[in-house]
Amino acid sequence: xxxxxxxxxxxxxxxxxxxxxxxxxxxxxxxxxxxxxxxxxxxxxxxxxxxxxxxxxxxxxxxxxxxxxxxxxxxxxxxxxxxxxxxxxxxxxxxxxxxxxxxxxxxxxxxxxxxxxxxxxxxxxxxxxxxxxxxxxxxxxxxxxxxxxxxxxxxxxxxxxxxxxxxxxxxxxxxxxxxxxxxxxxxxxxxxxxxxxxxxxxxxxxxxxxxxxxxxxxxxxxxxxxxxxxxxxxxxxxxxxxxxxxxxxxxxxxxxxxxxxxxxxxxxxxxxxxxxxxxxxxxxxxxxxxxxxxxxxxxxxxxxxxxxxxxxxxxxxxxxxxxxxxxxxxxxxxxxxxxxxxxxxxxxx
Numbered sequence: 001x002x003x004x005x006x007x008x009x010x011x012x013x014x015x016x017x018x019x020x021x022x023x024x025x026x027x028x029x030x031x032x033x034x035x036x037x038x039x040x041x042x043x044x045x046x047x048x049x050x051x052x053x054x055x056x057x058x059x060x061x062x063x064x065x066x067x068x069x070x071x072x073x074x075x076x077x078x079x080x081x082x083x084x085x086x087x088x089x090x091x092x093x094x095x096x097x098x099x100x101x102x103x104x105x106x107x108x109x110x111x112x113x114x115x116x117x118x119x120x121x122x123x124x125x126x127x128x129x130x131x132x133x134x135x136x137x138x139x140x141x142x143x144x145x146x147x148x149x150x151x152x153x154x155x156x157x158x159x160x161x162x163x164x165x166x167x168x169x170x171x172x173x174x175x176x177x178x179x180x181x182x183x184x185x186x187x188x189x190x191x192x193x194x195x196x197x198x199x200x201x202x203x204x205x206x207x208x209x210x211x212x213x214x215x216x217x218x219x220x221x222x223x224x225x226x227x228x229x230x231x232x233x234x235x236x237x238x239x240x241x242x243x244x245x246x247x248x249x250x251x252x253x254x255x256x257x258x259x260x261x262x263x264x265x266x267x268x269x270x271x272x273x274x275x276x277x278x279x280x281x282x283x284x285x286x287x288x289x290x291x292x293x294x295x296x297x298x299x300x301x302x303x304x305x306x307x308x309x310x311x312x313x314x315x316x317x318x319x320x321x322x323x324x325x326x327x328x329x330x331x332x333x334x335x336x337x338x339x340x341x342x343x344x345x346x347x348x349x
Contacts, residue, residue: 014242015255021235022259028232032225037247040205040213042090046197047068047226053190055234060187068184070174078170085163087204094154094158094208099144105155105260108135109253112165116249120169124250127296132254135289135334139257142264168249175245182241190237210309254293261286 032038060067093101109132116122175185202213218226244252261283 010170011246014239014246017235018239018255019259021232021239023262025229025232025236026259028225028229032222032229036219036222036225038216038226039209039211040216042087042197042204043201043213044226044229045086045233046194046201046231049190049194049197051230052186052234052237053194054189056183056187059183061334065181065183065187068180068189070178070180070185070188074174075188076192078174079189080169080196081163081167081170082189082193083196083200085160085167085302087200088156088160088163090204092153092156095150095156097148100148100153100157102140102143104160105256106140107157107161108164109136109250111161112169112249112253115165120173125296128293128300130290131292131296132250133188133289135254135286135293136281137255137283138286138289139260140282142279143260144285165249168244168252171241172249175241177285183238185245185246186237186241189241200249209233251293251297253291257273257286258290 029041029044032044033041038044056065059065077301092104096104113129113132117124160186171185174180175182180188205211205213240252243255264283
């Protein structure tokens, strides 16, 4: 019973850290991109991952955690997928309207449910599906303002959905299958994620902004906000792996839409962005859906724990019996960059 209480406290702590760090980095990146005119989101993400790796490396040298070796091929593929996914997400935002990009983000939950059902044989109850449906409807009402379609943007969005879903499923599966912690997996994969983004980031950013990151004039204020953004990103990246490892990719996506609602509220209360009755209704519906999802998950977990006379080893075996797909994860704080970019492009996220 004590172990279960400690696990629940760990989950709550991970969720709180994820929300707090994500909202903080949205505020920071909003100031950096909108107010200070630094539009290079993909390159900034590569710097985030470099600082994350350096921070974890220092922590490992100080014996704050123990590094665990992971198959090099798995880690490399994992990092490449992460970089490609971030590139697709940024390109999707650049080639699509804000509304269609929001539809792309909303499609991640049902696609994740589909993949986990088909390949991991995971079952989702009708109640869970209904609560997720309410959540998606609410976020859609609150955030989608237009749906302008184009062929290139649609293809990029599909690729972003696929790579994001596979990456987040693998973040959860690799941690459980290989028995590695979120810190160990992030430490091993961050250099590969950072490397591919460091190479591709300036190219992607130039395609989207028509500006060269190396020709940008960096003022002391811009440098200070970049450093602050990178430091916050350490917490964002760590909490992403932690939440997905302790819960599930679907729960992580639900949490992501809670952040969207919080950012909408932040934009209205602090930045005085336009706010309509539609936004309020959408947020209330989304929060109701999140509440139902949390309640139904808790009830189902209690039912699963009823036959507590089963040996612990048997429970662990069942928990870790998911097949390991092949390969890697998508870094999350790119979504926070997107939120900041959208705040600067449009009043409604």
